[in-house]
Amino acid sequence: MTRSVPLTRALISVSDKTGLIDFARALSARGVELLSTGGTAKALREAGMSVRDVAEVTGFPEMMDGRVKTLHPKVHGGLLALRDNEEHLAAMKEHDILNIDLLVVNLYPFEATVAKGAAYDDCIENIDIGGPAMIRAAAKNHGFVATVVDVEDYDAVLKELDENDGATTLPFRQKLAQIAYARTAAYDAAVSTWMAGAIGEKAPRRRAFAGTIAQTLRYGENPHQQAAFYLDGTNRPGVATAKQLQGKELSYNNINDTDAAFELVSEFGTEKPAVAIIKHANPCGVATGETVIEAYKRAFDCDRTSAFGGIIALNQTLDAETAEEITKIFSEVIIAPAVDDAAKEVIAKKKNVRLLETGGLPDVYAPITTYRQVAGGLLVQDKDNGIITLDDLKVVTERKPSEQELQDLLFAWKVAKHVKSNAIIYVKDGATVGVGAGQMSRVDSTRIAARKAEDMQEACGFDKTPTIGSVVASDAFFPFADGLITAAEAGATAIIQPGGSMRDQEVIDAANERGLAMVFTGMRHFRH
Incomplete structure (x- = not known):
């Protein structure tokens, strides 16, 4: 690979025209010939620059609503030809193929189109084809061609040219090529992820992630x-x-x-x-x-x-x-x-x-996919958007919760979703008074949360522990009655938990013996 390539010709075709005119003018001032397509060529001409249309170079007009314009041997030959290969050079000469030393392409705004909730057909029309094809070709041939896919790299290109007498160096082109492949990968990831959702594919065979x-x-x-x-x-x-x-x-x-x-x-x-x-x-x-x-x-x-x-x-x-x-x-x-x-x-x-x-709050119930890496793979799941309302609660004890207890139970349940399992949360009057998190035993979490409440009593100068008269949330069911008994001994009066244990009746009986109210949600909130 040659280390330095003089920049004589650039092909520019961009959807995002931010900084376009200043960049193209700077290239032109350095003697670079500009090739372009459609709206980009029009913008450059209106700014007073000399531009050759790609259609003039290929001998084919843009067609099919612009779907076909750069997919041509005279474009891809100019991007892919090895300048140190005699056969490639002979083919360029025989077929009148011009060398392209710089490709500047940013892609159709597919991600933005999806983000604004566009219809399926509109999203499809915003899938770029020619752009990624040219980017991949130019990036592959980074031994000779520089590839720019981000507006923020315009200044870097000009600086590179100034520091190398109008040429680009191999390390610079390598860096641009890596960025280019990452961009096409991210673009394809966005398309495939959107399409999986659009067709209701919950677990596609292949999944791409990008950032x-x-x-x-x-x-x-x-x-x-x-x-x-x-x-x-x-x-x-x-x-x-x-x-x-x-x-x-x-x-x-x-x-x-x-x-x-x-x-x-x-x-x-x-x-x-x-x-x-x-x-x-x-x-x-x-x-x-x-x-x-x-x-x-x-x-x-x-x-x-x-x-x-x-x-x-x-x-x-x-x-x-x-x-x-x-x-x-x-x-x-x-x-x-x-x-x-x-x-x-x-x-x-x-x-x-x-x-x-932040400028606002997120929609906590919006569908979101979460990822966690494990050795050799990724765990993928929906975000925990589980919703529990008063109507979802099943009272399983002889005593029903009071109105205040119900409000505190729902408050505690929302907090439980965000506490590492095993999670126990004591709540009183719309505030946590004890949190037990991440223990291997649920009864240990119950005890730790109660002990935290005792620390709160001392720090705040209370006459008694704030767990007295509190409610308790458990992110998963009590497998035995011991956790509930510990909560009762701490002074809790009502419990919210998923239920579903083979010993549910044992736990219900323990609650009834102590005059506790207990509701089942039918939903757990493990958070690991």
Whole structure:
């Protein structure tokens, strides 16, 4: 492979014309001949540049509504010919094929078309054919041809030409080729994923995954691990799309925990203020309130020790009063749909705090596919969007829950979905008062959550443990009565759990003996 190739001719065919005129003008000023198609050629001519139509080069007009224009030997020969191969050079000369040293193509906006909910036929029409074919050809022949698929690489091309006397070097072309193949792979992944959904294929034989780099991270979960953050293009409100208003760069763990916090608080919509405080992807406090500051204080009280250095998520606008309260301790990240100007000024005094503004809440019930890598494969599933309402609850005990207990039971159930299994959550008056997460035994989670409540009693100066008069949520059924008995001993009065154990009756009997109300959901929320 030759290391340096003078740039004499470029083929430009772009859907996104951002920066096109300035880039093409800069190429033309460097003596580069411009070939182009359709709308791109028109835009360049209107800007006063000299352009040759691809149709003139191939001797064939664009046809079939533009579906066929660059699929021609005179285009692909110019992209694929090896310039150090005598047979290739002879074929170019015999068939009057021009060398193309630079290909500039960005593809039909398929992803954007799907994102706006276009009809099936419109999506099909926005599947680019000629573009990917040319990109793959040029990228394969990166020994001689530079391939540009992203607007952000225009300046890099011009810099490369200036530094190498109007030529491109092999390392530069190799880098562009890798980007080009990643782009066509992502494009095909978007098409195949959309089509699987459009035809109702739940588990296609082959599945493609793609993302666009958002950030190279300093390290992963630990300093010895390399990491990066990629966007999947769904534009779901949250950590991936939020505007960072201040603070240090987000770390791997920051991103993971902030996503967990914002997804949890979004379960409560915007009707009533809610706050979730997360530590290591588990909630250490979740609460609602009449005001945002009340919700924050109640969430904070659940576990004041763990809240230090945590992630705070709000479902409503962060105001100055709440910001003042939050900044009394150190927090890694604060994320909210909006932040008012006065709150920004308050948080600005804490320069290390990362402040994110999302512009809205995600639809927690939107269909989303999640992925987890295992050795040699990927586990793929739907996001846990399970919904339980009052009508879904089955009362299985002699005593029925009170209205307040029912509201707290549903609150606890929403939180349970976001706590690592085995999960036990004590809730009282719309706030968590004890959280037990990630234990191997459900009874251990029950005990830990009750102990956390005792710590809350001491920290807040309560006369008695807040689990007295609370309700309890269990993310999966109680396999034995011991977990329920432990909750009853802690003072809980009502239980929500999936049911479905072979010992359900034993657990129901234990609840009846202690005067507890218990409801079954028929749905579990394992979170591993």
